[in-house]
Amino acid sequence: MGKVIVLTGAGGVLCSTLAIALAKEGHKIAVLDLKIEAANKVAEKINKDGGIAIAVMANVLEQESLDRARTEVHKRLGSCDILINGAGGNHPLGTTSQPYLQEKDLLNLEDGFKTFFDLDPAGIKFVLDLNFIGTLLPTQVFARDMVGKQGCSILNISSMNAFTPLTKIPAYSGAKAAVSNLTQWLAVHFSKVGIRVNALAPGFFLTDQNRTLLTTENGELTARGRMIIEQTPMGKFGEPEDLIGTTLWLCGEGASFVTGVVIPIDGGFSAYSGV
Template identity: 45%
Template sequence: MMQNEKVAIVTGAGGTLCSEMARALAKNGVKVALLGRDIGKLKIVEEEINSSGGISLAISTDVTDQASVENAQGIILEKLGVFSILINGAGGNQTEAITTINEFDPKELDNNDPNFRGFFNLDMNRFMDVIKTNSMGSITPCFVFGKTMAKNGGGSIINIASMSSFRALSRVAAYAFAKSGMVSFTQWLGAYLAPANIRVNAIAPGFFLNDRSRKLLTTSDGGYTERGASIMRLSPMKKFGEAQQLIGTMNYLLDDVASGFVTGVTISVDGGFLANGGI
């Protein structure tokens, strides 16, 4: 896939998965704008790309805030030029929005222990934060950058969905709520923007390890936690994904020849997780 002279925007580019996507784009000659809140993490990726001969620019951005995204857009247009690729990878979860139990326990009705969280003693402010980050954190960039792409004749948008887009995974209600909506939004926007020559698709990664999930799913001796072992039981390929294994799907969705008739779809890269009924 040759993308010479193209410019891409990658949000959440300091993270494990999207930093790999950004590096892969740069290796194909794409100039990459790296967006996210943590400028320190973005600068690490920027240095890796630029020292390897690529072109990238790190911009601290709150992707849920329209003014912040518009500010980033001005910098991108000035420094890198007209863009035609948007990858919405910003997202994540918060501990205070995740239950520590899988089903209702009467103890949650009168319990202020922060280490014991049922649905009824979650912090609803943090719950809403997770929903906002994982919904408006992609919708706002689509709104701002998509408008410019439409003015410039088209492009391609990739949203990042999740296994929780398709299954109500235990403990992560806020995250699942937002990510399931991202599949629907991808379908809606793909249909809506087709006349603007903008294809909108999504990738739903299975279980990939990053700093946060490694602590939740693995043990220090190389084994699995209870939750990690449950995932392995439901994963036919019996392993976690590696970030590089998303690149082929990304390249396919960005290729206007190979996927030129594809829009509004979500492709799972999950080691067979969704194919397994669990029986």
């Protein structure tokens, strides 16, 4: 029997792929995104292919927006059985220009050049809020539907940054570490009411947010992109479809005794020492 699945950030590359895959399994999909145009495109594709989906505008940082989204989901699909917290991202104001601090960097007056000392607290707060609060608030809103029902679960999106922080992006690394920690905390907290909570930790996937950092305009790898591929034993970036199998498993009855885990999907990146 199909379940009602709510996905936040579902207008993006990764979560739209998950939404489409879950719809093919017979589930009813609520495509939540701040950009309603993106959500509409995903929902339209699912419905065109014979699935059931609705697009709902939602800001994961605003309680009232999420409450309205929940009301709409209830009205059109029913109460939520599975929540996938896919909203997240980084911000340039929380990113350093270089991976390592050199003394000469303190004298660099180039426009836009940022050392650790130049990081903008507002940018850092934005990243922490988007990833951590943007996971916590939707869980507060939609997990209420799951209490007392069978087969309910929450799937968060962490990152390889949560295991070992990457250079240049301290805010994003810290935020995703918080998401992993929250995943474990929620798994314990909800264990007596039958809600499982797990997370995916994607490795390096090309998305709209990181494409310009990892590839050039002509599709060649940047220096950072080459470094990542060299550290990934499988020698390639992940494809959105690589997340589907683990998602279906964690959201299904086959993982009925699995909770509190954060699973790397990274082509071996986390297993490789570099030697």
